[in-house]
Every structure is written in C-alpha cells, then in structure tokens.
Amino acid sequence: MRFQKAHPAGRRWFWVGLLIFMTAFAIVAAAQERVQDVELYTEGDDLYLEAKVDFQLSQELQELVTKGVPLYFTADVEIDQERWWWFDKTIVQKERTWKLAFSPLTRQWRIGSGDLLRPEASLEDALLSLRHIRHWRIGKADDFSPTEQYRGRFRLRLDTSLLARPFQVDVLNRASWSLATPWHDFQFSISADAPPR
Numbered sequence: 001m002r003f004q005k006a007h008p009a010g011r012r013w014f015w016v017g018l019l020i021f022m023t024a025f026a027i028v029a030a031a032q033e034r035v036q037d038v039e040l041y042t043e044g045d046d047l048y049l050e051a052k053v054d055f056q057l058s059q060e061l062q063e064l065v066t067k068g069v070p071l072y073f074t075a076d077v078e079i080d081q082e083r084w085w086w087f088d089k090t091i092v093q094k095e096r097t098w099k100l101a102f103s104p105l106t107r108q109w110r111i112g113s114g115d116l117l118r119p120e121a122s123l124e125d126a127l128l129s130l131r132h133i134r135h136w137r138i139g140k141a142d143d144f145s146p147t148e149q150y151r152g153r154f155r156l157r158l159d160t161s162l163l164a165r166p167f168q169v170d171v172l173n174r175a176s177w178s179l180a181t182p183w184h185d186f187q188f189s190i191s192a193d194a195p196p197r
Helices: 008-030 059-066 123-131 165-171
Strands: 034-043 046-054 071-081 089-103 108-113 118-120 132-140 150-158 184-188
Touching: 034 150, 034 184, 046 123, 046 150, 059 071, 059 089, 059 123, 071 132, 089 123, 089 132, 108 123, 123 132
Parallel strands: none
Antiparallel strands: 034 046, 046 132, 071 089, 071 150, 089 108, 108 118, 150 184
C-alpha cells in the first residue's frame, strides 16, 4: 500500500489552523478575570453592594508593585430602571477606587480607598479586599420603589489612568498590564433584598 504525501498547501493550512486554535485557546485561558456574584441589600436608609471577584495579578504587575509602584483598582456599578415609553433611567452610576501599595523598605503591604490605607501581611491578604468587596454604600434606599425591578451591572478594573505617566505609556505595549472583568449583569428589587444586617 502506498501513502500519498500531503500537498504542501494543505500542510500549510493545517499549521495555520492549528496556530489560530492555539491562540484562541490561550486568550480564553488567560481571560480569568470575572465577577462571581453581586449582592445588594438595604441597611437603615441606605443601599449597599457586596461583590465577589475572581482575578490574578500577572507576574509583571506583581513585579511592578513589589518595586514600590502603587496600583489602582476601580469598581464601577450602574443601575437602571426600565421605562417602556422612553430611555431607561439611570438611578446609580458610581465608582470606587482602591490603592494597592508595597514599601520595599518596610516590606509592608497596604491597601485602601481614599486616604486610609490599612496594613496587610501579604499580597494575597491585600487582594482579599478587591476579591471580596464589602459594605459599599451606593445610594439611598428611598430612590428605589419596592414594586419595581431594576437592572444593574458591575465590573472591576485596573485603573491604568492613575499610574505614573511613564507607566501609562508602557500600558499600550504590555498586554499583561491590562486587567478588567467583563461587565456582570444582575437584577434586583428592594423587596427581594437580603434583610438588614
């Protein structure tokens, strides 16, 4: 029995197809950032948000922050009320930014929002504040009707606009410096929220 040799063009297309498949697989495997869960609840007169986010810092980002360059992470939340006669009405549009910093001199990790940075024992401990966002006040409960259903979306991203200017230029050339979850859609109503804590 004789075997025919594959045509050179056929072999070329096979390798091109394999390369495309492997590239697509690598992109999907690398896209690990995602929002696992979002919960809204009322406490007193206010509405609060809690979220669980799954992400890892790339090796390059870890090296950058351990050299003393702070990283900034911003969470965005938007909540709309559907209106059949007009465009949806935006009830909430907020963002909150955390600063992650490391001091090579004291070997101390710090994280926080605003001017208050609290110390943490390790990078993993510091990242817990971003992976488990808790008790974020996003609005007044009176702005929401118990008879209405609301739509919302949430995401967490590395805020590269707050990096030092030389690093902002590098972001364009470094894919490993981009970190952002896709928008996570959710629905809720005040009457279905968890009881006050």
